[in-house]
Amino acid sequence: MPIDKIFKDDASEEKGERARMASFIGAMAVADLVKSTLGPKGMDKILQSTGRGHSVTVTNDGATILKSLHIDNPAAKVLVDISKVQDDEVGDGTTSVVVLAGELLREAEKLVTSKIHPMTIIAGYRMAAECARDALLKRVIDNKENAEKFRSDLMKIAMTTLCSKILSQDKEHFAEMAVDAVFRLKGSTNLEAIQIIKKPGGSLRDSFLDEGFILDKKIGIGQPKRIENAKILVANTAMDTDKVKIYGARVRVDSMAKVAQIEGAEKEKMKDKVNKILAHGINCFVNRQLIYNFPEELFADAGVLAIEHADFEGIERLGLVTGGEIASTFDNPESVKLGHCKLIEEIMIGEDKLIHFSGVEMGQACSIVLRGASHHVLDEAERSLHDALCVLSQTVNDSRVLLGGGWPEMVMAKEVDELARKTAGKKSHAIEAFSRALVAIPTTIADNAGLDSAELVAQLRAEHHNEGCNAGIDVISGAVGDMEERGIYEAFKVKQAVLLSATEAAEMILRVDEIITCAPRRREDRM
Amino acid sequence: MALAFDEFGRPFIILREQDQKTRLRGIDAQKANIAAGKAVARILRSSLGPKGMDKMLQGPDGDVTITNDGATILEQMDVDNQIAKLMVELSRSQDYEIGDGTTGVVVMAGALLEQAERQLDRGIHPIRVAEGYEMASRVAVEHLERISQKFEFDNDNYEPLVQTCMTTLSSKIVNRCKRSLAEIAVKAVLAVADLERKDVNLDLIKIEGKVGGNLEDTELIYGILVDKDMSHPQMPKQIEDAHIAILTCPFEPPKPKTKHKVDIDTVEKFETLRKQEQQYFDEMVQKCKDVGATLVICQWGFDDEANHLLMHRNLPAVRWVGGVELELIAIATGGRIVPRFQELTAEKLGKAGMVREKSFGTTKERMLYIEHCANSKAVTIFIRGGNKMMIEETKRSIHDALCVARNLIRNKSIVYGGGAAEIACSLAVDAAADKYPGVEQYAIRAFAEALDSVPMALAENSGLQPIETLSAVKSQQLKENIPFYGIDCNDVGTNDMREQNVFETLIGKQQQILLATQVVKMILKIDDVISNSEY
Secondary structure (H helix, E strand, C coil): CCCCCCECCCCEEEEHHHHHHHHHHHHHHHHHHHHCCCCCCCCCEEEECCCHHHCEEEECCHHHHHHCCCCCCHHHHHHHHHHHHHHHHCCCCHHHHHHHHHHHHHHHHHHHHCCCCHHHHHHHHHHHHHHHHHHHHHHCEECCCCHHHHHHHHHHHHHHHHCCCHHHHHHHHHHHHHHHHHHHHCCCCCHHHEEEEEEEECCHHHCEEECCEEECCCCCCCCCCEEEEEEEEEECCCECCCCCCCCCEEECCCCHHHHHHHHHHHHHHHHHHHHHHHCCCCCEEEECCCECHHHHHHHHHCCCEEECCCCHHHHHHHHHHHCCCEECCCCCCCCCCCEEEEEEEEEEECCEEEEEEEEECCCCCEEEEEEECCHHHHHHHHHHHHHHHHHHHHHHHCCEEEECCCHHHHHHHHHHHHHHHHCCCCHHHHHHHHHHHHHHHHHHHHHHCCCCHHHHHHHHHHHHCCCCCCEEEECCCCEEEEHHHHCCEEEHHHHHHHHHHHHHHHHHHHCEEEEEECCCCCCCCCC | CCCCECCCCCECCCCCCHHHEEEEEHHHHHHHHHHHHHHHHHHHHCCCCCCCCEEEEECCCCCEEEECCHHHHHHHCCECCHHHHHHHHHHHHHHHHCCCCHHHHHHHHHHHHHHHHHHHHCCCCHHHHHHHHHHHHHHHHHHHHHHCEECCCCCCCCHHHHHHHHHHHCCCHHHHHHHHHHHHHHHHHHHHCECCCCECCHHHEEEEEEEECCHHHCEEECEEEECCCECCCCCCCEEEEEEEEEECCCECCCCCCCCCCEEECCHHHHHHHHHHHHHHHHHHHHHHHHCCCCEEEECCCECHHHHHHHHHCCCCEECCCCHHHHHHHHHHHCCCEECCHHHCCHHHCEEEEEEEEEEECCCCEEEEEEEEECCCCCEEEEEEECCHHHHHHHHHHHHHHHHHHHHHHHCCEEEECCCHHHHHHHHHHHHHHCCCCCCHHHHHHHHHHHHHHHHHHHHHHCCCCHHHHHHHHHHHHHHHCCCCECCCCCCCCCCEHHHHCCEEEHHHHHHHHHHHHHHHHHHHHCCEEEEECCC
16 A cells, blocks of 8 residues: 655655764764854954955954855754854854853763663753753852953953954954944943944055044035034935925926926925925035036035935944934024034045044944955954954943853863763763863864863863863963963853754754654746 | 446446455455554543653744643644544544543544444454443443542632642643642632633633743742833833723724725925824824823834824823734723724723833843733733743643633532543443343443553553552452542552542543543544555
């Protein structure tokens, strides 16, 4: 009796052991892929897109690497997803989370082959994750009260984050920049307010944080290049031809003379608008949309600086910085809030002219100008800086910090090991495996730095046997050292997110015992 | 296929293009159908119970779903076989009707089919088997009614509800925080329930998810959560004691439905039109302001000018809010949806104690919370989790829990889970079988055996010896005549489901048995399968 096919033609089904194998292998392959980028001595990857131009990206950022991969294995997709979420949520630790999840699955695979049920492993992992988190909570340092110390904490966190990136040469410089920028936000996590302008040329060291605000635009012709005590109107309005917005309106004329008349009226209308704008008593006008030549000329005549085509974020930032509101109607000049700044001038960076607003009132937004040898360098520098900014802005809100350099993993591993000893039953194997997976992270860091990982980790473990030990791996000197002295700090929030989402992902993949792949959707043939 | 001839010896065409069709008939057709049904049931069998495993499904566009929910698995599977499609329908109808037990119903149907096959081998006619099943299912459902217990609960004492929801959640990936999720589900249902009419409109419970954070951050919001932000970046982010105007008309010049044209042919007309336009915007904003609104929620977009005017007059606004959300907001705040500016009056405004914008993570994602509403009949469950698949699965699990809680409000009766109810029914059906004369007796006994397969699968998935465990529990039930003994899936050490607090709803269980029997009857009655063969 032949059993009829249940699925459609191209659909496939994998069951039991095979399904589990497929997902373990897929997940581990992805983890191994990004493993070599972990830590201060981690290597970069070159990504070449298959799209037009075959553009090339060089990066060290786990989330960026994984995002650009075309992956078919469903389990691997889960890992890509957690890395993306980590990026959105805390910004850093995107590689660690994948590596940890991969290690957890690697350990789970061993347990499954020794005939332990996946559900038992999950139960053990859950207990272990809970215990590891408590262990971290016990050892956090919180310097929220002490502003000076807090700042130095932030500096250290920024330096730790940056040291694994391309910016590691100038990490102090960039850490300083990032910390200053984040302090400007005053607790807001809206990183949109920090503008990063990339200009090729010069070296990374020439990058700077501007105390004012820089707009990547040109000043209209014949308008003043330098304005002191500027009053700025930030607007979002059409300065080309003001369309009639009433639906169905159209112009119908029967003679050339009328055309001229209407054109005149249109011009008059624009002139009116410009006059209304000028009535605000401004000397700088920034618009989101185009400004046509005619109104631009009018502005120039009035000696007003008109900047067109600032993008939406630019406008928003400018509003934040100068304290002006974004206006679209101009009938009540007395009640519109204008922006102020001490000085507007045109500056040159490399070959490009930019507009610089300095002496701004609010200063909630700021600009960072990155300089570097090539676009690739700049792109990577931007990503690294973005990571640092994300971590810092999150830390400002949740000020708990931890030591870095594999220290948190060792602390967790020790507690989890102890839990394993206390737990009866098969679960203890899983808990033990969890601690092994945790230790894999410092091992990888050491391996990537070309150090003797077995020796170092063993030493570290011995050190951690003492209560209150601060030992971690110092990759630069290649030995075990006191992390507090060396100033290697990490944000608690990042570590916690790594721990929890890696466990969650591993659990999810472990629970699967069957993979059903649907037939790929048929693309319409163009023939 | 046999040819038919008319009285002149000419062949009839009974089936068009016969040679291109495959045909199965008689016992072969039944066997093939049963095999297909069993194959589907086998896929789901390992997902049953608290130790059940998940399935990973890769959709046609490469999207990944990981789930434990029977209905979802079957829905996403690319099923081609007709009988398998019937099973998919079966699970779907259980999902629509009850919301929970979608895996159980398919496993049950699979077991019934398996038993039916044996009866067919014995030479019993399929219709007799079907009738026997029908009688047996009636006995089982009546017995369930007898062994069910009533729960007493009210708004303050909802512990039994929470316990039942926890039973549902314990088989899902979210069982790590089943307690808190069950409480959220129960509180949500109680908030919107109409205890007088014993009805719950689940549409009033909105489930929103956002990746990031962890499962423990999932919360119940007595109000509405909208995935939107203020239309102008400089509008206030927090409004206390808001009076909300809910509009379905755009802040734009009117667009009459009838086709029309406004011709501009003179300069004067141009001027007046311009004036008109400005006045129009001004009036719209003024109207909102006049009735005392402090927040405008609009289904459509705003013109730049209108947006600035709103901002200028200090009237925060939200644009592009979807229709469903708009309705929920209207219900929650006690406002009316206003389709035209002219009809805006102070009574039609909704009221909310607090409206605030909250941002998440490092990207620019914001959501709008509308809380402390005048009428708290609409709630939102806001789910957080480590990744997208987790959120989706949690949404499904919460939905199941909500359904269970609703069913309990409709009908307070519960039965004991962990296979206890099935074992009790199996005993009752077995005992009843002897009273029926005729061939049906065998079918009824087969039904009893099929009922055993659910606890058997539970035991198997939990790593216990299925036959040994089942027989032990069965004899225990029979000896003490207590229908509370089930399979000890979590290794707690007792078989007493009362102590383990494993409950299921009575209507859910009854529905499972009835639906499964119906589908099996339908499959058994098919004796001819004609399908287009593949070339």
